[in-house]
Amino acid sequence: MQQNRAIELRGVSVTYGRGSRAVTALTEVNLDIAPGESVALVGANGAGKSTLTHVLLGILPPTTGTVRVTGTSPRQALANGAVGAMLQDTGLMRQITVGELVQLVCHLYGRGAASPPQLLAEVGLADLVRRRATRLSGGQRQRLKLALALAGQPRLLMLDEPTAALDPQARQAFWVSLRQRMADGATVLFTTHLLEEAQQFADRIVVIRSGAVIADGSADSLVSRGRTSVVGFRADAIEPTALTARLDQIRAEPAVREVRVEDGRIVLETSDVDATLAAVYASGLRPRDVQIVRPSLTDAVLDLIREET
Amino acid sequence: MLRYALTDTLCLVRSLYFLIFSVAFSAGFYLMFTTVADQGNGDPGYPTAYMVAMAVSGAFFGALNGAGIRLGLERGDGWTRQVLLTPLTPVRYLGAKAITAWLATLPAILVVFALGATVNGVSLPNARWLAVIGICWLGSVVFVAIGVLVGVVATGEVVQFVALAIFFPFAMIGGLWFPTDTFPAGLRSLGAALPTAAIRELATAVATGQPAPLGDGRPVVVLGAWAVLATAVAVGLAGRVVGSGRSAPLVRRRPLVDAARRQPDGGSAGSAI
Numbered sequence: 266m267q268q269n270r271a272i273e274l275r276g277v278s279v280t281y282g283r284g285s286r287a288v289t290a291l292t293e294v295n296l297d298i299a300p301g302e303s304v305a306l307v308g309a310n311g312a313g314k315s316t317l318t319h320v321l322l323g324i325l326p327p328t329t330g331t332v333r334v335t336g337t338s339p340r341q342a343l344a345n346g347a348v349g350a351m352l353q354d355t356g357l358m359r360q361i362t363v364g365e366l367v368q369l370v371c372h373l374y375g376r377g378a379a380s381p382p383q384l385l386a387e388v389g390l391a392d393l394v395r396r397r398a399t400r401l402s403g404g405q406r407q408r409l410k411l412a413l414a415l416a417g418q419p420r421l422l423m424l425d426e427p428t429a430a431l432d433p434q435a436r437q438a439f440w441v442s443l444r445q446r447m448a449d450g451a452t453v454l455f456t457t458h459l460l461e462e463a464q465q466f467a468d469r470i471v472v473i474r475s476g477a478v479i480a481d482g483s484a485d486s487l488v489s490r491g492r493t494s495v496v497g498f499r500a501d502a503i504e505p506t507a508l509t510a511r512l513d514q515i516r517a518e519p520a521v522r523e524v525r526v527e528d529g530r531i532v533l534e535t536s537d538v539d540a541t542l543a544a545v546y547a548s549g550l551r552p553r554d555v556q557i558v559r560p561s562l563t564d565a566v567l568d569l570i571r572e573e574t
Numbered sequence: 575m576l577r578y579a580l581t582d583t584l585c586l587v588r589s590l591y592f593l594i595f596s597v598a599f600s601a602g603f604y605l606m607f608t609t610v611a612d613q614g615n616g617d618p619g620y621p622t623a624y625m626v627a628m629a630v631s632g633a634f635f636g637a638l639n640g641a642g643i644r645l646g647l648e649r650g651d652g653w654t655r656q657v658l659l660t661p662l663t664p665v666r667y668l669g670a671k672a673i674t675a676w677l678a679t680l681p682a683i684l685v686v687f688a689l690g691a692t693v694n695g696v697s698l699p700n701a702r703w704l705a706v707i708g709i710c711w712l713g714s715v716v717f718v719a720i721g722v723l724v725g726v727v728a729t730g731e732v733v734q735f736v737a738l739a740i741f742f743p744f745a746m747i748g749g750l751w752f753p754t755d756t757f758p759a760g761l762r763s764l765g766a767a768l769p770t771a772a773i774r775e776l777a778t779a780v781a782t783g784q785p786a787p788l789g790d791g792r793p794v795v796v797l798g799a800w801a802v803l804a805t806a807v808a809v810g811l812a813g814r815v816v817g818s819g820r821s822a823p824l825v826r827r828r829p830l831v832d833a834a835r836r837q838p839d840g841g842s843a844g845s846a847i
Binding site for chain 1: 581585589652655
């Protein structure tokens with residue numbers, strides 16, 4: 266029997282309002298996420314990341330299309346305890362302590378729930394069980410929300426900008442808590458504006474723009490898909506006509522997109538640095554002071570987002 | 575649901591706002607107008623009647639606080655959204671809120687009655703004490719329905735103003751705080767049609783040992799009508815809000831923020847990657 270996908274979206278669109286005031290938040294989104302995958306959802310503010318998360322959690326019904334989460338409807342998946350989630354705009358119960366809150370939420374999950382003391386230790390809040398939940402710092406609150414998301418020992422975690430507004434130390438502590446779950450095979454879908462996070466913790470990165478998925482692949486594939494690398498170097502002085510001939514020879518290499526001379530340096534834009542350097546040596550030039558600038562994931566994603574504007 | 579309601583009740587009684595307005599306020603008023611200033615002008619039955627009135631007053635605010643204010647604040651600050659990410663369904667969440675509110679009526683009832691017995695020497699046969707407490711507590715179901723209504727229609731800090739805007743007129747015109755004999759006839763008629771007045775009249779009749787506590791049956795009819803009306807409207811509105819067991823409408827406001835950020839052409843408002 267084929268194993269259920271953790272997430273399966275088919276032709277999902279979401280439109281707010283009607284007529285001339287209608288705003289399309291998601292357009293024909295198709296997305297499959299396999300069990301055990303870690304996927305980052307990236308895009309500009311208002312691109313539709315949070316809307317997509319809300320659709321996956323059954324908070325927002327799609328206008329068209331079908332949504333399956335762990336093989337069932339989003340609400341059923343939540344009711345089964347198969348999904349744990351952290352959203353940006355959730356709060357904590359008033360007048361309750363950290364320990365009481367974790368115990369209460371674990372109780373809501375019934376027999377499949379995690380052990381509250383273990384959960385608190387896992388997220389680093391074991392020393393704060395008697396502290397009122399609403400008196401925690403920002404980082405502590407996020408870790409408490411992670412504990413609540415993990416209370417049902419879910420197979421799928423959906424995290425909407427989980428480390429937003431955390432300082433680097435708190436961010437690191439957060440990912441340390443989560444990494445063990447990933448290692449244990451949990452599926453994780455998270456939205457983020459921090460592309461280093463996406464690169465470090467996601468198997469796949471899904472780029473969303475104006476409510477549509479415009480790219481989906483590994484960080485390496487996104488980087489190589491877009492912007493080229495730049496190779497710059499100086500060459501021994503030779504006759505201009507000889508230099509032109511050799512540059513033409515380099516230009517013939519398929520990976521090389523552009524060849525130019527800037528301030529006495531030869532600058533090559535290329536999609537394959539190794540092949541280009543081989544072509545440089547084959548041309549007879551002896552490069553000195555070689556500099557290679559590879560594109561970052563940030564550059565690649567920004568290119569993708571701007572591409573269609 | 576019961577475990578959630580019990581934990582919620584525990585949190586509620588830690589709230590200074592609840593303790594002051596529901597318990598301390600009704601207990602303080604009772605002592606002030608029966609010992610410091612004798613509003614009953616020597617009427618021996620006054621401490622008993624005012625005890626019932628202030629117990630009903632405290633129960634009413636307890637229910638408004640337990641269901642209405644707490645629900646509205648939780649919807650506003652995002653706890654509702656957070657807890658509905660667990661297996662707790664919206665219907666069970668609202669059910670737990672109703673139980674919390676009903677339990678929240680008890681502290682004021684018990685404290686004011688205890689003060690009546692200990693400070694003012696109100697003495698009733700045990701069966702009558704139980705009957706009076708039972709009428710106040712069972713009648714408070716109407717207050718719970720009104721409280722849930724308040725929490726469903728108002729969110730955030732606004733819910734406190736809405737709750738007080740209902741509490742003050744219902745308590746004053748319903749004759750909970752001072753006698754309504756001097757009110758204009760129209761206002762007295764209006765007061766008699768309120769659930770606060772109906773519970774007070776029924777419980778007072780039992781407490782003071784009137785031979786026919788149901789009287790002409792008007793308070794029972796009023797209470798029954800409010801129970802049916804308030805419960806029907808609360809369930810109906812909550813049903814619309816909850817939407818067939820889905821959490822979406824209960825927490826729908828915020829997802830729209832995402833769309834609101836977008837430009838009219840559907841484009842992105844920024845590129846803050």
